[in-house]
Amino acid sequence: MSETSCYILDNGAYTVKVGLSSAEPKIVPNCIMKAKSERRRPFIGSQIDECRDASGLFYILPFQKGFLINWDTQKTVWDYIFSKECCPVNFNETALIITEPLYNFASIQEAMTEIFFEEYECQSLLRINATDLAEYHYRKKQNNQCTVVVDSGYSYTYIVPYIKGKKYREGIRRIDVGGKVLTNHLKEILSYRQLNVMDETYVINQVKEDSCFVSQNFMGDMEIAKKKVSENTIVKDYVLPDYTTIRRGYLRDVVKPDEDLEQQTLRLTNERFSIPELLFHPSDVGIPQMGIPEAIIHSINSCPEENKENLLENILLYGGNTLFPGFRDRVYNEVRSMALDHFDVNVTLAENPITYPWEGGKLIFRDPEFYSFCMTKEEYEEEGKTLAFERFDI
Amino acid sequence: MAARESGRVKEAEKRRILDEAARKRRARKAVEALEQDNFHEDPHADLVMSKKIPKFADSNEKPTRKKKSKSAEYYKMRFRKTFAQLVEEDAAFRPDPPNYLSAQAPPSNFPDRHFCAVCGFPSNYTCIPCGARYCSVRCLGTHLDTRCLKWTA
Ligand SMILES: [Zn+2]
Numbered sequence: 001m002s003e004t005s006c007y008i009l010d011n012g013a014y015t016v017k018v019g020l021s022s023a024e025p026k027i028v029p030n031c032i033m034k035a036k037s038e039r040r041r042p043f044i045g046s047q048i049d050e051c052r053d054a055s056g057l058f059y060i061l062p063f064q065k066g067f068l069i070n071w072d073t074q075k076t077v078w079d080y081i082f083s084k085e086c087c088p089v090n091f092n093e094t095a096l097i098i099t100e101p102l103y104n105f106a107s108i109q110e111a112m113t114e115i116f117f118e119e120y121e122c123q124s125l126l127r128i129n130a131t132d133l134a135e136y137h138y139r140k141k142q143n144n145q146c147t148v149v150v151d152s153g154y155s156y157t158y159i160v161p162y163i164k165g166k167k168y169r170e171g172i173r174r175i176d177v178g179g180k181v182l183t184n185h186l187k188e189i190l191s192y193r194q195l196n197v198m199d200e201t202y203v204i205n206q207v208k209e210d211s212c213f214v215s216q217n218f219m220g221d222m223e224i225a226k227k228k229v230s231e232n233t234i235v236k237d238y239v240l241p242d243y244t245t246i247r248r249g250y251l252r253d254v255v256k257p258d259e260d261l262e263q264q265t266l267r268l269t270n271e272r273f274s275i276p277e278l279l280f281h282p283s284d285v286g287i288p289q290m291g292i293p294e295a296i297i298h299s300i301n302s303c304p305e306e307n308k309e310n311l312l313e314n315i316l317l318y319g320g321n322t323l324f325p326g327f328r329d330r331v332y333n334e335v336r337s338m339a340l341d342h343f344d345v346n347v348t349l350a351e352n353p354i355t356y357p358w359e360g361g362k363l364i365f366r367d368p369e370f371y372s373f374c375m376t377k378e379e380y381e382e383e384g385k386t387l388a389f390e391r392f393d394i
Numbered sequence: 395m396a397a398r399e400s401g402r403v404k405e406a407e408k409r410r411i412l413d414e415a416a417r418k419r420r421a422r423k424a425v426e427a428l429e430q431d432n433f434h435e436d437p438h439a440d441l442v443m444s445k446k447i448p449k450f451a452d453s454n455e456k457p458t459r460k461k462k463s464k465s466a467e468y469y470k471m472r473f474r475k476t477f478a479q480l481v482e483e484d485a486a487f488r489p490d491p492p493n494y495l496s497a498q499a500p501p502s503n504f505p506d507r508h509f510c511a512v513c514g515f516p517s518n519y520t521c522i523p524c525g526a527r528y529c530s531v532r533c534l535g536t537h538l539d540t541r542c543l544k545w546t547a
């Protein structure tokens with residue numbers, strides 16, 4: 001067994017973060033896509049970069065509601081990832097760290113164990129939650145006792161308190177709002193108000209990424225967004241890609257009609273901040289749940305009294321949604337206002353919110369006890385899948 | 395006669411009010427739509443793809459492993475379970491909280507906010523027939539012309 005590097009696969013519902021611990025991670029879409037413009041082939045993972053015209057992309061995803069459901073799709077994407085085309089690996093020589101969702105269902109856990117030992121012939125396997133890797137990463141840097149990990153991803157947002165490196169399960173909270181809900185809601189309102197973009201998930205996801213921000217004063221921004229263009233600091237036009245001269249759209253100031261360059265645009269006002277707002281008020285779209293800051297407080301309040309202070313001091317944010325400008329400040333301000341005055345509040349945005357757990361995998365591989373966290377192929381052959389339930393705390 | 399009849403239809407339409415069950419159904423459908431992967435048909439649906447023609451990823455090169463790799467289709471059948479089945483199974487596997495269902499964040503203690511179903515700005519009024527929110531006469535007009543009772547869940 002080579003001990004110089006391991007293979008880390010943070011298997012997200014939207015993107016896979018993958019690579020040898022000795023190299024930089026690659027970010028690969030965890031899906032198969034079909035384009036109207038290219039009928040000879042589907043695009044697997046990063047092959048989408050070869051697609052000239054990404055309008056009307058059709059998505060086939062392995063995950064549903066945050067769980068691995070469509071195994072044929074996942075197997076196809078994994079085969080692509082492990083091939084020379086993407087990020088090759090020899091599992092005979094290299095240990096694998098792979099992430100799974102919190103509370104992953106038992107039969108999916110069994111399937112994971114089986115496919116990696118039998119199909120991919122792994123010698124050493126560590127199945128772990130991405131939040132565990134993120135917490136490990138943070139603790140190694142901060143040397144702290146307790147952490148609240150906030151993972152705001154594609155399918156949902158999880159809030160997970162850790163006490164001395166261990167998940168405190170009674171405190172775990174899930175909000176069923178993630179990047180997918182935000183993009184779909186943006187598609188819905190734009191299609192009703194301006195232009196039918198219901199088929200344009202790929203493009204509207206880019207509109208979201210390029211245009212949206214988290215408001216620090218929601219009702220105040222609503223007032224600004226209502227004003228006429230000359231007095232409105234929020235209104236912008238988004239120039240849509242046409243896949244001849246523009247490959248990726250962009251946000252620009254509203255121009256006078258005579259300066260118009262005949263580009264197809266979307267006019268954005270309150271859409272720019274009412275979309276990320278769903279993370280703070282899921283009830284705005286009829287999802288009867290707390291927003292992130294309130295759920296952080298709810299989570300901490302269910303933890304032992306003596307840990308609350310330390311938890312409030314170590315709130316860590318990562319995941320795609322944390323990239324919205326203003327996200328950290330809004331979480332900080334709201335948690336600060338709800339927490340007791342004599343406690344300090346610290347909210348940290350991970351330095352790279354997408355690959356932070358992957359980087360944690362790199363650190364855990366260097367842990368002197370790393371191989372005791374893993375399960376080996378011999379153990380699997382002797383003791384079977386039940387051992388995996390004892391060893392891995394999913 | 396025809397004019398009177400259509401007038402009567404219009405009157406009936408005005409008085410039609412969506413009942414509580416229909417409103418709930420509509421709201422649930424709107425939330426479910428936020429989970430959908432695609433809103434259009436597979437653009438390659440008319441092509442005979444998948445099963446017979448090998449996926450090009452497999453055909454390019456043989457894997458370095460000696461063992462024959464099982465197909466994606468095999469694993470689809472082997473691990474076939476729906477989300478609903480898995481949730482049900484989980485209730486037996488982890489019957490006592492904390493578990494997947496208990497981790498769900500509870501409703502907020504802050505009051506719900508209301509936004510115009512047309513323009514998205516804060517709203518003060520409720521449409522009587524369907525319960526949607528609107529902010530102005532103009533938006534109410536758009537709402538009545540486009541949605542309101544036009545589509546039923
Ligand atoms: Zn309105």
Ligand SMILES: [Zn+2]
Pocket residue numbers: 521522523524525526537538541542543
């Ligand atoms: Zn109505």
